[in-house]
Amino acid sequence: MSQEASFKRSEALQALRTRHFDLVVIGGGITGAGVALDAAARGLRTALIDGGDFASGTSSKSSKLVHGGLRYLQQGDVALVYQALHERRRLLANAPHLVDIQPFLLPLFAKDGLIPKKLSRTLGAAMWAYDATGGWRIGKFHQRIDTAEAIAHMPTLPADKIGGAYIYYDAAADDARLVLTVIRTAALDYGAVAANRVRALGLRKTAGRIIDGVEVEADGERFTIDADTVINAGGVFADDVRALDEAAHPRSITPAKGIHLTVPWDRVRNDIGVILPVKGDRRSVFVVPWGDHTYIGTTDTNYDGPIDDPQCTPEDVAYLLGALNAWTGAGLTHADVTGTWAGLRPLVTNGGSGRTADLSRQHSVLTSPSGMVTVTGGKLTTYRQMAADAVDEVVTSLLGADRPDVAKRSPTARLALRGADGWDRIADAAVAAGLDRATGDHLARRYGGEATALMADIAEHPELAEPMVEGLPYLRAEARHAARAEMATTLVDVLSRRTRALLLDRNATRRAAPAVAADVAPLLGWDEAEIARQVAAFEAVVDAELAAETDQALPPGVPAGTRA
Helix, strand or coil: CCCCCCCCHHHHHHHHHHCEEEEEEECCCHHHHHHHHHHHHHCCCEEEEECCCCCCCHHHCCCCEECCCHHHHHCCCHHHHHHHHHHHHHHHHHCCCCEEEEEEEEEEECECCECCHHHHHHHHHHHHHHHHHCHHHHCCCCEEECHHHHHHHCCCCCHHHEEEEEEEEEEEECHHHHHHHHHHHHHHHHCCEEEECCEEEEEEEECCCEEEEEEEEECCEEEEEEEEEEEECCHHHHHHHHHHHCCCCCCCEEEEEEEEEEEEHHHCCCCCEEEEECCCCCCEEEEEEECCEEEEECCCEECCCCCCCCCCCHHHHHHHHHHHHCCCCCCCCHHHCCEEEEEEEEEECCCCCCCHHHCCCCEEEEECCCCEEEEEECCHHHHHHHHHHHHHHHHHHHHHHHCCCCCCCCCHHHCCCCCCCCHHHHHHHHHHCCCCHHHHHHHHHHHHHHHHHHHHHHHHCHHHHCECCCCCCCEHHHHHHHHHHCCCCCHHHHHHHHCCHHHHCHHHHHHHHHHHHHHHHHHHCCCHHHHHHHHHHHHHHHHHHHHHHHCCCCCCCCCCCCCC
């Protein structure tokens, strides 16, 4: 580990002002995080910046699935599925505390009591193809089950309309926590410098041609980061970052909006993920259990609104609830929705038109004449390969023989993320320390071996084992840990990304917000006035969500476009 390794924002800002870097990564989502880790692990002096919080865009608002994408196989994109299933296996090995196998139920809906033979053959072939493409690598093969077994997994399904089901296996992860863990691994294990809320304003160029620095603003101060090259991992903002380099360039990103809703688990009662076809559409939706809640998603629609603040609309709510209600007796309404999230997929533009659902999830790596590398497209599951391809371009084409000390090949295929070591001993250690097994499992699955830091805090201050938000699994200790060790700088950071309380139950989280702010205030230097501002800012996020979902005017004083 580098002697300079740190994950304190103040130290990172000082390093950005004073040090020279081989590479600056613009964008702190999953792609930028992967690039920073890959580059730093190869030996490049690496910096990562994001204009907002880490994972504050698409990378905290995905379906939270680490999967090959069964529908991509049905679309004929075998190469993408093959690559994604390879990456799924690697993530299960490199981050076993964060990524877990997620079974899915694919019901076979009967017509007049019979399953159409063509449908049965098609789905059966798809299951075998998915296994053959790479599903077998995790030691799980699909199964055909009968109606009774299918209903046992989701009792709200109509038994009289189901003629059995398939179960197949993918994986799932808390996307924001995965991003943060990748960045912390880059910083603390390989010496990368990472800072959130550092906005790129422009690029400095030697003789106006070749990039040698990034002009930024942080906390009201402007300065230039000295760097030999830049990787643009801006996600849906990638074209905005390209505009800092090239005044005119073809649009490379087509944003596609994806919406998810959270409802109480007991309204759906599924013990595994379920895939339901949307009546009257060519899409399906995921119905995935998440503790005491279930989330439903996703939509896939063209989007031409402000990319910094997509929102869930009444039409989105109706689409997802309608998709679920059409196959169950749940009768869910907006009143049952406890949380929502809206994200934009940064799909690679293909020059055509039509549905964003039909655009490829493949990625692209481009290099400008001035030396900026832009990586776009892809999906959460394939972030590691995207990052490796982007850093390959820097190492082979831009730095070349000038840096014989830098590894030419990516080392990340077998690089364990922080927390992987010892994660499977945390639950027992928590029980030995007086915590219950469920809490131990929760800490193990979120922090892995690093949960010992939270357990030490709880041992010194037992009240920190109390719930952070009533009815949710997060502990008060987690809020403090977010402020102390995870570069959370706002209450929204703590409640939306370091924990996922806002996504699970926004009303309960709103009630808890003042107490959570008070818990982190000493660590972040907040006085009473700042606590009040932070709580008001969080409440504005909740108000904006609700107003967008119900098509109502915002309350007085709440700005439109308030971003979580």
